[in-house]
Amino acid sequence: MTGTEKRKQDVIIEVRGLCKSFIEDRMVLKNIDCDIKRGEQIVVIGPSGGGKSTFLRCLNTLEAPTRGEIWFDGRLLTPADPYLHPDVIAKSSTYLSMTEGGVLPGDALAKIREERLLRKNIRHEGREFSAALKKTEDENRVSIDLARRRIGMVFQHFNLFPHFNVQKNITFAPVTLGLQTEEEAEERALSLLRRIGLEDKKDAFPSQLSGGQKQRIAIVRALAMNPEVMLFDEPTSALDPEMVGEVLDVMKRLAEQGMTMVVVTHEMGFAREVASRAIFLDDGVIAEDGQPSQLFDSPKSERLRSFLAKVL
Amino acid sequence: MNFIIDGFISTFVAEDRYKLFLTGIGNTLLTAFFATLVGVVIGSLIAVVKTVHRQKGSLKLLNAVAEVYTTVIRGTPVVVQLLIMYNVIFIWSKHAVLVGIIAFGINSGAYVSEIIRAGINAVDIGQTEAGRSLGLSWGVTMRKIVLPQAIKNVLPAIGNEFISLLKETSVIGYLGVLDLTKAAERVISRTANVYFPYISIALGYLAVVYIMNYFVKRLERRLAKSDRN
Secondary structure (H helix, E strand, O other), X not given: XXXXXXXXXXXXXXXXXXXXXXXOOEEEEEEEEXXXXXXXXXXXXXXXXXXXXXXXXXXXXXXXXXXXXXXXXXXXXXXXXXXXXXXXXXXXXXXXXXXXXXXXXXXHXXXXXXHOOOOOOHHHHOHHHHHHHHHHHHHHEOOHHHHHOOEEEEOOOOOOOOOOOHHHHHHHHHHHOOOOOHHHXXXXXXXXXXXXXXXXXXXXXXXXXXXHHHHHHHHHHHHOXXXXXXXXXXXXOOOOHHHHHHHHHHHHHHHHOOOEEEEEOOOHHHHHHHOOEEEEEEOOEEXXXXXXXXXXXXXXXXXXXXXXXXXX | OHHHHHHHHHHHHHHHOHHXXXXXXXXXXXXXXXXXXXXXXXXXXXXXXXXXXXXXXXXXXXXXXXXXXXXXXXXXXXXXXXXXXXXXXXXXXXXXXXXXXHHHHHHHHHHHHHHHHHHHHHOOHHHHHHHHHOOOOHHHHHHHHHHXXXXXXXHHHHHHHHHHHHHHHHHHHHHOOOOHHHHHHHHHHHHOOOHHHHHHHHHXXXXXXXXXXXXXXXXXXXXXXHHHO
């Protein structure tokens, strides 16, 4: 087994050159590279508008990246980004005309990647380029719906299905997708509900529940799919203060069981206590990345220092 | 008093003229009912096309057709559409009621599509995101998560669309169809008494609309109640 393959094995989500802009010329995420390893509990902190939620939503491509690639368990979730594949660029007519014009191959490649010189309409880059790009995609890409079955997500506003009762909220996806029989799913739903102490609510509708109950059930709904990663998008931000604790408790227990988690949060206590790694995302870039204690106790950048001073 | 009795007799009783009105209201209800059905089917398709285009960026051509359709239909009078349908497009057809149903249905579809589209848009985008994040396809999420909530929200509006369509069908007489309005005109051409037939059909329309309204209101209340739980 080579080094890269070994590295790939414990990396579950790989983010390469991720850029996202909602409006032309205003990048929310700027060329982010990040490996998320199995068993890590990552908290993403940073000022609002810094791109935390966008980053998280790009991980399961709920938000389609503008550029760059997301890899999940060694498979490509996004369209292939030619700039990340030198062998593909080398087939482009831009590259060929540059090298024919006397530019050294290495220089041409670097210039194309740096200045993003490929034409937007890739057909103009030649048939071989299109074929190479398509080959990269065909070899690596996985259906997004298949990947999302293995990536659970919890939202700020819960997003329970209001026309289903609690049990059906939990069992609907696994049963509809044919992953579990009705009975299996119900049994699993009940045991999960028991764990969070809400088994008596299985027939209730979401509108009859408190915010904290809704969010705990939203977590259970995601867990019912037996995901390998859980993404949390500010799970406690929409809750009344007295309900934050019950949701964090569930998340903490999940972390103790070794679930791989990526959590966007403003709960600094949770971040420090539970996380195995913290990422400070500011102005669209990962400004700091390391042990939570390291980030909180000895921040390197002025930005992080002033951010912590405001929130702690 | 005599005036009213004479009017009643000459309008309804003489020469079995009540039969004209019965046929008339039958055609009116028939046209409105089936035109609403056609409208809901067309409207749903158009709404889904526009939503698919907005959310996924695909179906460009169909979306352009849908845009032209809603613009043209909502930008021209229904009488003109009716006349064009009968005299230009279905010139070979003798089934005026059928042509009327198609014309009103196509007309209604443009309005219904906007109603349903608004209903889909009113469902929180988080519902779609929750469905998709669980690995459900776009189609399943649309059918099982979004549309049930959207349709529940717009049912009263579709009821109202039926009511306004019912009144609009009064111009189907342009095609020679014996609807409620045409029935009154037939009678007037024989009796030369304008008051009684016109007032009668106005009350006829009002009665039907009133009953329909009652059901729509009841539906609205029931839906509101299930929302509150």
